[in-house]
Amino acid sequence: MAQIKRMVERIIALRQQGIHVTLLAVCPNSEAVLEAAVQAAARNNAPMLFAATLNQVDRDGGYTGWTPAEFVRKMWDYAQQYHCHAALYPCLDHGGQWLKDRHTRDRLTFEQTTAEVKESITAMLEAGYALLHIDPTVDRTLGGPLPVETVVERSLDLIAHAEAERRRLGLSPVAYEVGTEEVHGGLVDLSAFRRFLQLLRQGLTARGLDQAWPAFVVAQVGTDLHTTQFDRQAAAALYEIAAPYGTLVKGHYTDWVDNPADYPLAGMGGANVGPEFTAEEYDALLALEQREQDLLRTRPEVIPSRFHATLAAAVDASNRWQKWLQPDEQGKALDELTPARREWLLKTGARYIWTEPSVVAARQRLYDNLRPIMGDPHRYVVDWIARAIERYIVAFHLFNARALFEDMDE
Numbered sequence: 001m002a003q004i005k006r007m008v009e010r011i012i013a014l015r016q017q018g019i020h021v022t023l024l025a026v027c028p029n030s031e032a033v034l035e036a037a038v039q040a041a042a043r044n045n046a047p048m049l050f051a052a053t054l055n056q057v058d059r060d061g062g063y064t065g066w067t068p069a070e071f072v073r074k075m076w077d078y079a080q081q082y083h084c085h086a087a088l089y090p091c092l093d094h095g096g097q098w099l100k101d102r103h104t105r106d107r108l109t110f111e112q113t114t115a116e117v118k119e120s121i122t123a124m125l126e127a128g129y130a131l132l133h134i135d136p137t138v139d140r141t142l143g144g145p146l147p148v149e150t151v152v153e154r155s156l157d158l159i160a161h162a163e164a165e166r167r168r169l170g171l172s173p174v175a176y177e178v179g180t181e182e183v184h185g186g187l188v189d190l191s192a193f194r195r196f197l198q199l200l201r202q203g204l205t206a207r208g209l210d211q212a213w214p215a216f217v218v219a220q221v222g223t224d225l226h227t228t229q230f231d232r233q234a235a236a237a238l239y240e241i242a243a244p245y246g247t248l249v250k251g252h253y254t255d256w257v258d259n260p261a262d263y264p265l266a267g268m269g270g271a272n273v274g275p276e277f278t279a280e281e282y283d284a285l286l287a288l289e290q291r292e293q294d295l296l297r298t299r300p301e302v303i304p305s306r307f308h309a310t311l312a313a314a315v316d317a318s319n320r321w322q323k324w325l326q327p328d329e330q331g332k333a334l335d336e337l338t339p340a341r342r343e344w345l346l347k348t349g350a351r352y353i354w355t356e357p358s359v360v361a362a363r364q365r366l367y368d369n370l371r372p373i374m375g376d377p378h379r380y381v382v383d384w385i386a387r388a389i390e391r392y393i394v395a396f397h398l399f400n401a402r403a404l405f406e407d408m409d410e
Contacts, residue, residue, distance in 0.1 A: 004089055004131050004175035005215040006408045007047070008248050008269055014404065020264035021404065022396040025049035025091065025250075026389060027274030028071065029056055029351035030064065032281050032378070035078050036385035042084035044390065046398035047405065049131065050075060051093035051272050054100035056351075059123050065355045068120075068127035086402045089130040093252075093272065094180075095121060095158065096135035101320070104140055117158065122165045125174065131215065133177040134158045148192055152199040159204070159212050173211060177250060179218040193219055194241050201245065216250035216269055217242055223253045225275065225324065225348070230254075232262040239267030260395035273392060277385055278351040282311075284384035285363065288377055292369050305366035312346055314353040321349040 011021050026037040028050045041048040050071075056062045057071045066074065072090045079088055097113040098104050108116065121132060136154035139146055155178055166174060178200065179193075197217065204210055219238050222231030230251070238249045248269025254260070255276035263271055289307050296302055315321055316334045324345060325332075334342055353359055367377040374380065393399060 002130065002173040002175035002215070003087070003408065004049070005173075005213075007405050008175075008215040009246060010405055010408065011248060011269055012243055012246070015267060019404070020267075020397060021401055022263040022268045022398075023047065023049055023270040024389075024392050024396055024398060025051040025093075025270055025272045026277065027051050027053070027056065027093065027272060028064065028075075029274055029278050030281060030354045031074070032354075032381055033277045033385055034071075034075060036277070036382045037389055038075065038078035038084055038088065039082050039382065040386045040389040040393060041086040041088060042079075042082040044393050044398065045086050045400045045402045046393050047087040047089070047402055049089045049091050049270065051091045051133070051274070053093045054095065054117070054120060056093075058100065058120055060102075063352050063355065068124045068129065072127045072129070087405070090124075090128065091131035091133065091177075092121070092124050092129055093133050094135045095133050096138060097154070098138045098140045099135060101323075110139070110141060114157075118161045121158065121162050125162065125166055125169060125171055129174065131175040131177055132162055133216075133218070134162075134214075135178070135180050135218075137180045148196050149199065152196060152203055155200065156203045156207065156209075159209060160207055163209055163212050175216075176212055176214040177216040177218060178214045180252075190237060190241065193217075193238060197242065197245055197247075213245070214247050217247055218250050218252055221249070221251045221266075221268070223251065223255075223257055225253055225255065228256045228258045230257050230259050230262050230266075232259070232266045235263075235266035235268055243267065254392075260392055263395070264397055271392070271396070273389075275348050275351065277388060279347040280385045280388040281354075281381060282347045282350045284381040285311075285366070287384075288366055288370060288380065291374070292366060295369060295373070302369050303365065305362045305369060307362045307366045310358050310362040311350060311353065314356045314359050315346050315349040318349065318352050318356075320352045321345040324348060 014021060026033065026048060028034040037048055052071060056064050057066045057068055059067055061067060075088055075090060095117055097110060097117060103113045103116060134155050136158060137146060137151050159176060204212055221235045222229055235249060242249055250270040251268055252272045254271040254273045286308060292305060296304060321334060329337060370377045
C-alpha cells in the first residue's frame with residue numbers, strides 16, 4: 001500500500017484517540033520555497049508533501065525550470081543538506097486536461113491535452129512521485145461545469161493509465177488524490193460529493209483498480225485566493241462522508257487562512273499552501289532591498305540592484321497576472337489598478353518569473369551588495385519563508401509528527 005495512503009489511515013485511527021493531525025503540502029513554486037520547506041520539515045521532524053502543478057514542474061521544465069526528475073533530485077539534495085530524516089513526498093497537483101496554461105494557450109484539443117497529461121504522469125512516476133492528483137474537471141470546449149459522471153469517467157481513465165504505467169515500470173504503489181475545490185468540478189454540495197465517491201468506487205472496482213482508491217478527495221471548504229476563512233462546519237460534514245471510505249478531505253487555497261488550527265479539528269487530511277510562500281519570498285527580498293537603499297547612502301559606488309522594478313517589469317511582461325483579475329479590472333493595464341491590487345498581483349505573479357534571467361541577475365546583484373555586511377542574504381530569505389511554513393506545521397500539529405507514523409511499513 002502507498003505510504004501516504006497508510007498515513008491517511010493512521011490519521012483516521014488517531015482521530016478516534018483524540019489526536020488530530022493535518023498533513024501540509026507545500027507548493028514548490030521556487031527553489032527558495034523548496035529549500036525552506038525541507039529545512040522546516042527537518043527542524044520540526046514533520047512529514048512534508050510537495051504539491052507541484054504542471055505549470056511549476058513538467059517535462060518542459062515548467063516555470064521553475066525543473067523536470068519531475070530534477071525536482072525530486074533537488075528535494076533529496078536539500079534533505080541531505082539539512083540532515084532531514086522526516087518523510088518527504090513529491091506529489092502532482094492538479095493533473096488534468098487544460099490545467100497547464102500552455103495547453104489552453106496552444107488551444108489543444110481534448111485528445112491532445114489528455115495525451116500530454118498522460119505523458120507527464122509517466123514522467124512523474126519515473127521520477128518517484130508518491131501521490132498523483134487526478135483532476136479532469138476542466139473542459140475548455142464546453143460551457144459550465146462538467147457532470148459528475150463525466151468527471152468520474154475521465155478520472156478513471158487517468159488513474160488506469162497511471163496504474164498501467166506503474167506496473168510496466170515495476171514501481172511500488174502510489175497514492176491518489178481526486179476532485180477539485182473549484183465550482184467547475186461539480187463537487188460543491190454534499191450530494192454531488194457523495195455521488196462522486198460512490199461512482200468512483202464503482203468504477204475502480206469494475207476495472208479491477210480497488211488498490212488505487214484515493215487517499216484524498218479535494219472539496220470546497222470555504223477558501224480561495226480571495227477568501228481566508230476556513231469553514232470548519234462544512235469540512236466536518238465532508239469528513240463524515242469521506243472517512244468511511246478510508247479517504248480524507250484535502251483543502252487547496254489554504255494560503256493566508258485565518259483559522260488554520262481548525263483544520264485538524266475538522267478532520268481535514270491535508271492542505272495545500274502555495275502563493276502565500278511566494279509572497280513571503282517577495283516580502284523578504286523587498287526587506288533586503290530596503291537595506292540596500294540605506295547602504296547606498298554611504299556607499300555611492302555600489303551599483304543598485306533595482307530588484308523590485310526589475311521584478312515588476314517581468315511580472316507585467318509575463319501577462320500571467322491577468323488570470324487573477326476581477327471582473328471590474330478586465331482590460332486594464334497593471335499600472336492602472338489600485339496600488340493594493342497591483343501589489344497583490346505582483347506578489348502572486350512573482351512565482352512565474354523567479355527564473356527569468358533579468359530577475360535572477362537583479363537578485364544576485366542585491367545579494368552581492370549586501371553580503372559584505374550581513375553575511376548570506378539567501379539564508380535570510382530562506383529562514384523568512386521557513387518561519388511562514390512553520391506557522392502551518394504548528395497549527396496542524398505536525399511537530400514531531402514523524403513519530404506518529406514511523407512504525408508504518410510498505
